[in-house]
Amino acid sequence: MARILITEFMDTPAVAQLQRTHDVHYAPRLVDQPDALLREAAVAEVLIVRNRTQVRGELLDALECCSLVGRLGVGLDNIDVAGCEARGMQVVPATGANALSVAEYVIGTAMLLLRGAYQSNETMLRGLWPRNVLSQGREIHGKTLGLIGFGSIGQSTARLAQGVGMRVQAHDPLMGEGHPAFLATGVMCVELDELLASSDVISLHVPLLQSTRHLMNAVRLAQLKRGAILINSARGGVIDEPALVAALQSGLLAGAALDVFEDEPLQAVNPFVGCPNVVLTPHIAGVSIESNQRVSEMIVHKVLEALA
Numbered sequence: 001m002a003r004i005l006i007t008e009f010m011d012t013p014a015v016a017q018l019q020r021t022h023d024v025h026y027a028p029r030l031v032d033q034p035d036a037l038l039r040e041a042a043v044a045e046v047l048i049v050r051n052r053t054q055v056r057g058e059l060l061d062a063l064e065c066c067s068l069v070g071r072l073g074v075g076l077d078n079i080d081v082a083g084c085e086a087r088g089m090q091v092v093p094a095t096g097a098n099a100l101s102v103a104e105y106v107i108g109t110a111m112l113l114l115r116g117a118y119q120s121n122e123t124m125l126r127g128l129w130p131r132n133v134l135s136q137g138r139e140i141h142g143k144t145l146g147l148i149g150f151g152s153i154g155q156s157t158a159r160l161a162q163g164v165g166m167r168v169q170a171h172d173p174l175m176g177e178g179h180p181a182f183l184a185t186g187v188m189c190v191e192l193d194e195l196l197a198s199s200d201v202i203s204l205h206v207p208l209l210q211s212t213r214h215l216m217n218a219v220r221l222a223q224l225k226r227g228a229i230l231i232n233s234a235r236g237g238v239i240d241e242p243a244l245v246a247a248l249q250s251g252l253l254a255g256a257a258l259d260v261f262e263d264e265p266l267q268a269v270n271p272f273v274g275c276p277n278v279v280l281t282p283h284i285a286g287v288s289i290e291s292n293q294r295v296s297e298m299i300v301h302k303v304l305e306a307l308a
Helices: 012-019 034-041 057-062 081-086 099-115 121-125 152-163 180-185 192-198 241-250 289-307
Strands: 003-006 023-026 046-049 068-071 090-093 144-148 167-171 201-204 228-232 253-258 278-280
Touching: 012 023, 012 289, 034 057, 046 289, 068 289, 081 090, 090 289, 099 152, 099 201, 099 228, 099 253, 099 278, 099 289, 144 152, 144 192, 152 167, 152 180, 167 192, 241 253
Parallel strands: 003 023, 003 046, 046 068, 068 090, 144 167, 144 201, 201 228, 228 253, 253 278
Antiparallel strands: none
């Protein structure tokens, strides 16, 4: 029987499944209690986290008994993977389990921003009738979606986009145009400069690495097709936030949807206060009732398999 520590929220039936055969300490608020977290980590043989628990530094040093870290999600920038592996710890993400949830977020926010007709409640409730202004929205059908990063989430997004009549192109430095993913989806493989200049909607699906930090900076934002929309459900540091705000304020960009930020949680004083045509959400693009079930079930399966 292994001691399993879960520091953030997890689907209840999945927790119960682990509890049937192992000693499980489920404490979804433990991530905000650093001293208690370190004490519990010292006796944990398996650690399960989401994106807020930083498995590095002091916490990593405390994991003296741990052999496996399960990530309830895909991104690993909150985990020192090399440090874990050097200590003999296996790191297992829930690859692909939340792809559909993120894809729906991308297409849904693209529709909202292109149409521009769904944020008029306050005006309507004041007795105004902004019909002329709100009749200038655009349809998503026939528009070009540019995906930067074409892993499982990018591919799921491409399929949904094609279903509503979008033309889809993608750039991924790790995948050439002969890659099976392009052939299977019918998505065009293009260079980054071409994608930026010709896409009506750009969606980011890359990890946060040194090579992708501020990938969307002032220079690249200036390359975008005028009136384009930018969606980031990947990692906050991929966008230079002040440069993005400047592009929105100047009208270069027609809108942006951001689910992730350089500093999370987003504070009351931030670059987006008063910024036009922006949708802000609290890192939930990949979190839905259904995806939480899939992610949790996948990690339970991987943990039980490793402990067998």
